Every structure is written in C-alpha cells, then in structure tokens.
Amino acid sequence: MPQTLSILWGRWFAAIAIALVGGALAPLTVWAQLSPAIRDPFLSDPELTEPRDPLLPDLPVERRLSPLEKSALRDELDGLAAEAEQRYLEGQTDLAFAIWIREVRLRRILGYEAEIAALQRVGLRAWENSRADEVQLITLRLRQIQADLLAADPLDIELLEEIAAAFEILRDIDSAIAVYETLIVRAAQTNDRAERQRLLENLASLQQNWFRFPEAGKTYQTLLTSLGSNRDPIKEVEYLRGAIRNFQDAGDLRTAINYQQRLVRLYEETLQPRLIPPLTLAIARNYRNLDDLSQAQTFYMTTYSTALAQRQTDVASDALQDLADIYEALGRSEDVLYLYEQRLAVERLSYNGYGLMQTFDDLGQFYEAQGEPDTAIAAYKEALILADHLDHREAYFTLRLQQLLLNQGRLTLPPLEQHQASRVRALQKPEPWKGNSRIP
Structure with missing residues (x-):
C-alpha cells in the first residue's frame, strides 16, 4: 500500500482512538451527540472507502476481496481480536476498545454472520465497561444490518434473531422485541403458523426474562389463542403456566386466577x-x-x-x-x-415431627394472644418434647416456657443475696511458675 494511504489511515485511526478515549468517561448520550468524526468512518464500507486499512491488500483496481483474500483477512482479524483481548487484560482498556472497533468494522467484509458475532462479542465488553460511544456505534451498525435484512427476500430469520440477541446483549430490549414483533407479523402474512408460534415463544421468553411481565402475559394469551381447535395439551399447559406466572408477577391477580382455573379444568380432563x-x-x-x-x-x-x-x-x-x-x-x-x-x-x-412442632408453636402463640397462658404452656411443652427429640429449636421453646412461667410466678429466680453468697471467691494473686517449678 502506498505510504500516503498508510499515513492517512494512521491519522484516522488515531483520531478514532482519541475520540473514544475521551468519550469513555462521559455518561451515555443520545444518538445525535455522537460525533460524525467517529460515526461516519465506522459505518462506512471498509472495502470501498478511504483511508484504506493497512490489513487490506493493495489492489490495482477497486473491487471486492476474493475468497482467498477474505480467508487471509479472517486470520488477521483473529489476531487483532487476540491483541485487543491481551491489551484489555493488561488494563489498557482504551487501546483495547480502539482495536476492537477497528476489528469489528473490518469483519463487515466477511459477511453478516461473522460481523454480527463480532458485534455481539465486543458489544458485551462495551456494555460491561459502560463504553457509551462504542455501544452507540455498535447499535447503529446493528440497525443498518437489520434494515438490510428486512429488505431482503426471503428473510434470513436466523440472522435477524441474532440481531435481536445482539440488542439484548446491549440491554436495548425494546429493539430486540421490535425485531421479534416484525418477524411475527411476517410469519402471519405468509400463514406460517409453526414459525409464528416459535417466534411468539421466543418473544414471551425474552419479555419474561427482562421483567416485562404484563407484555409476556399477553404474548402467552396470544399463544393460547393460536392453538385454536387443534388442542395440544402439553403446549396448552406450558402456555397456561406462562400466563399465570407473568400475570401473577405483574400483580394482575384476577387474570391469573382465570388461567389457574382453566389449568385446573385441563388437569381434570387429562387425569x-x-x-x-x-x-x-x-x-x-x-x-x-x-x-x-x-x-x-x-x-x-x-x-x-x-x-x-x-x-x-x-x-x-x-x-x-x-x-x-x-x-x-x-x-x-x-x-x-x-x-x-x-x-x-x-x-x-x-x-411429620417438624410439622407437629410448628403447629404446637403456632397453637401456643394463639393461646398467648387469647390470654390463656396455661393452655399456651401445655402447647409449648408438647413442642419442646418434639424439639428435644429432633434436636432443633430447644432453646427457643425453653425460653418461651420460662417467660410464661415467670410471668405467672411459677418460675422464681434466686434472690440477689443468694447469688452473692454463692459467688466463687475472688482470684488471688497468681503464683509465678518457671518451667515446671513454682517460684517460692
């Protein structure tokens, strides 16, 4: 590659690194605040824009890389990723992310599958380290890829689900959900009931995992409706339990009860x-x-x-x-x-000895609250017998009994004078010892 292009690339890469280092300490900002000097070069096509990365071969004419050239680039990028990881482990976080961003941009040449995998890997690191600029760059690129994939015919469902997984890694749950909702609409339009059901299940799981309980409950409602007249008891139980769990967690107890009663009827029908x-x-x-x-x-x-x-x-x-x-x-x-x-x-x-012990405990507390200490004492004595047999909570029941007996005057404490009279005599001056002999 000519020296001038290498210099241009070096300057551009240095500018990106400096800008990202500066932005690393800033709070997460809105997309409009991401500098075009950072955003535009990253989103540009690395094969066709200048300055050209030194890892790319110097070509006499503008063209895409051949399969052999892509294979060589893949090896180079694996090395670049390893270098970034090493820098990261050494504590050179800013430099590591600058290298990772460069690597991710070049992975684009190897196709969506390789690029999305890199975006997920680096995106996780960026989110864990609160790297606002890197998170935004990766999110913007994911949205570009999402738009391209949705425009394709036929849809690459597997890659789009990987896009949703990448959004989830970045904690952009709304975008991940939006991907699934789009795919569900497309599946319905093509009358692919099995695919729609699978996507709805994945959506319900995503919503539930991220505490979107009302939305997850509604998705399970849709799944139950999708079963129609072709009843599948196993799926119906699964969806009913999902609806119950999520409406319960959402605090919508009336709706949860409706599905619980429906599940009771299903258990009766299926013996x-x-x-x-x-x-x-x-x-x-x-x-x-x-x-x-x-x-x-x-x-x-x-x-x-x-x-x-x-x-x-x-x-x-x-x-x-x-x-x-x-x-x-x-x-x-x-x-x-x-x-x-x-x-x-x-x-x-x-x-159930433990259950009996707990019941006598509850019964004793009830009698205490009713002002019936004698009956409470009887219950606690039964509990103490069981506690002693089980070697569990003896001290608790002993204390309960002693307190009640003391309140009734049936358990007396020795007077203070008696305690004083029975005290151990005061310690005398210790006798010195040397070796095994007492010093006279």
Missing part, C-alpha cells in the same frame, strides 16, 4: 389429579390477597379435602394454616382451634 391441590391453594391465596375472603375460604376448604384424599399432607396443612389465619383475623376463635386440631391430625398422619 392429573395430583397437580390440582397446589394449584387450588394458589387460587385461594390470590383470592385472599384480593380480600375476597368468601372465595378464598371456598378454595382453601377444597384444597384441604382434595389434598388430604391424595395424602398431600403438606398442602393440606398449608391450607389449614392459611384458613386459621383468616379466622383469627375475623375473631372466630373456636374455628381457629378446630383448624389447629385438624392440622395436628394431618401432621400426625404424615409422621
């Missing part, structure tokens, strides 16, 4: 009864959180009976405890005591 009690317990808790106590009580009782019939004692016990909390808040003490008796019976049925 999966063991999956129903945990689901009806979740429905009961949603109604409770909505202050719809009538519906909550109905579903708690349904959960208890069905769980007990299937010996799902943990679910039955949880339903009883939640229901007891409701009745206690309503001042229905007799109902609370009845539910605790049932809960004790359930825990005994399953030989």
